[in-house]
Amino acid sequence: MAARAHGPNILITGTPGTGKSTLAAELCQRSTLNYVNIGEVAKQGDLYEGWDHIYECQMIDEDRVIDELEEKMGQGGNIVDYHSCEFFPERWFDIVFVLRTDNSILYDRLESRGYTGKKLEDNVQCEIFQTILEEARDSYKEEIVHELFSNTPEELEDNLEKVLSWIEHWKATH
Numbered sequence: 354m355a356a357r358a359h360g361p362n363i364l365i366t367g368t369p370g371t372g373k374s375t376l377a378a379e380l381c382q383r384s385t386l387n388y389v390n391i392g393e394v395a396k397q398g399d400l401y402e403g404w405d406h407i408y409e410c411q412m413i414d415e416d417r418v419i420d421e422l423e424e425k426m427g428q429g430g431n432i433v434d435y436h437s438c439e440f441f442p443e444r445w446f447d448i449v450f451v452l453r454t455d456n457s458i459l460y461d462r463l464e465s466r467g468y469t470g471k472k473l474e475d476n477v478q479c480e481i482f483q484t485i486l487e488e489a490r491d492s493y494k495e496e497i498v499h500e501l502f503s504n505t506p507e508e509l510e511d512n513l514e515k516v517l518s519w520i521e522h523w524k525a526t527h
């Protein structure tokens with residue numbers, strides 16, 4: 354099968370709570386692209402390598418996740434959602450969107466998700482220090498990394514339109 358026969362591969366990354374899964378799921382509803390939630394892929398295949406005692410969650414086995422997705426990513430047409438971005442092969446993605454949310458809004462979203470203490474504070478700090486944005490800029494060509502603000506429903510709609518028009522442009526030119 355030709356490379357990217359099913360369309361472009363898009364990475365949506367950002368601190369937990371910035372709205373990745375909301376944006377990615379809605380994009381898949383409004384396009385022909387396929388939603389790939391890395392947390393779900395790990396869960397379905399039991400692709401873990403141990404327990405993280407600090408954050409009290411499973412640690413995903415990154416190498417096995419990559420092996421699991423390699424063929425699908427080669428075909429193209431995927432929207433990948435994950436809160437980290439440096440371990441993926443750079444060649445997988447045609448564009449990378451990093452979602453950003455103001456600290457106080459993010460704090461409230463994570464608190465209502467049930468995050469408390471260190472987990473809550475560390476995630477808000479991760480956003481304050483632009484950790485994921487820098488990780489994306491270090492891992493991919495600068496011109497394919499785009500920051501998207503995701504504080505309000507209006508911004509969500511703007512982001513949907515931006516990404517959908519990028520997908521249309523990609524399809525028209527490939």
Ligand SMILES: Nc1ncnc2c1ncn2[C@@H]1O[C@H](COP(=O)(O)OP(=O)(O)O)[C@@H](O)[C@H]1O
Binds near residue numbers: 367373376507508
């Ligand atoms: N642009 C936005 N404006 C308002 N609320 C949003 C926006 N994006 C996401 N949300 C809300 O924030 C919460 C976290 O979003 P979610 O998509 O689960 O984030 P992530 O996948 O990055 O962890 C959800 O309750 C979602 O409805």
